[in-house]
Amino acid sequence: MLNLPVLVFDIETIPDVRSGSRLYGLDLPDDDTVLAMNNIRRQESNSDFPRLPLHEIVCISGIWVEEGQIRLFSFCQESMSEQEIIKRFLSVFDKHFPTLVSWNGSAFDLPVLILRAMHYGLSAQGLLDQGDFNQARRYDNYQNRYQHRHTDLMDCLALFNARNFQRLDELALFLGFPGKQGHSGYHVHDYVKNQDWKVLCQYCESDVINTWLIYLRWQLLRGHLSLDEHQHWIKFTHDYIAEQLPGQHEFLSSWQHNAKLTPFNPRC
Template identity: 60%
Template sequence: MRFPVLVFDIETLTDLKSGAHLYGLDLPEADLEQALTKLRRQEAGMDFQRLPLHEIACIAGLWIDENGAMKLFSFSQEHFSEAEILKKFLSIFDKRHPTLVSWNGSQFDLPVILYRAMYHGLSAPSLFDQGEIDTQKRYNNYQNRYHHRHVDLMDVMAMFNGRNFQKLDDIAHLLGYPGKRGESGYFVPEYVKNQQWLKLTSYCEGDVLNTWLIYLRWLLLKGQLLIEDHRLWIQATIHYLQGQPQQQDFLQVWRERSQQTEFTSLDFPATD
């Protein structure tokens, strides 16, 4: 494992103002989302909006440093504007150059961050440079899918074949991890509208934790972690989460679902 590691995820909602501008709509705000959804269905046959229209409501991450210390964090619209969320996240790359780990980050999270950073006039060469500034990044940058500075687990586990893409929730369940615990990203706009910030950040952080656990299993598969080291990282993660009040539900569901697979059942020994 190349340290530091940053596992991340974003949660978004439709940017109604930008959508109205893009399509030339002059409608009350209450009618805009329905109109944008209808237009999207007409042009693409689905509700999922174009990437530039995804306003970022939350970015969560799990930082693991060279000494194995963990820090789970969230930047959300409870305290910050979208531009401020992006500035705080992008500033991480100005100071450090972590191994970035995501699920579908190459096709969704990073392109959305790119578009929204451009929308707000932000500069992020540490994340988006492909060798124009730092020549070393010509051969190992965050955009190239075959490099290892950014590991998009959905992509690499599908062997870079879109027909093999799987959902984070499904793989987490398969491996005995909590998954989304009955929640869905469709609730994100409601969380923001109703100012349910704890639900928003817990959901986003939950995706980060599932991604981290799958990443550990992937490293074990590739021989980049010995099984003894994998067990140590799992126990370190459990110990860390025991001190995180916001993630006690995640920890409890993990304990329950781990018993459904023989390998993962060892995460929580019977004497624990």
């Protein structure tokens, strides 16, 4: 059985132009600042992927799952500031103690969330409590690698060996799921610049749904779900998308098509 409630999440980011300008002493238009930050970063690491503190969060999407209920949500800068997005997301952990599921969340999503929360002077007590406020969290918390309160699927499936890391999109397709819908994460900056908030949210949400489906397969592999229980959650997810998420019908069609091409094809 699943340890409910489950919260599967993903963040999307763009370079933090203001902080980058201050850190690197730049006085340029925003687009030129991004190019300069990319060039500086490539000199440091052979990659233009910004340092973790210099990721501005523009969207957080998640799936909240409990018995008899599944809900997909997104907080984005269309209607909220970055500070409000982070504060609202962190407030979940002050009220609830969900099983947290991510893809590369240990190395990216959670550290970025924590650093950006510090940037705004926010509290993440519920997320970071290791028994200081609630003794039950001493050995059951989101920082302890040797339990599954936070399951970083990329880490788990690689057996915590970086040489075995897989890309979410490729593994999702391998397992018969839709994979990413739309462009890669490199286009997030364009989505924000062009105010394509609907496209941005759907992109982030598709990553979350793929992660949730991989998590179900992982729990089946571990013996935490029987085949019947796995089938129940697959059908429950499929029906929710079909009935409640008209913006994800392309995702649903891709799922139905890809599932037929794999040896394990649960009824969806």
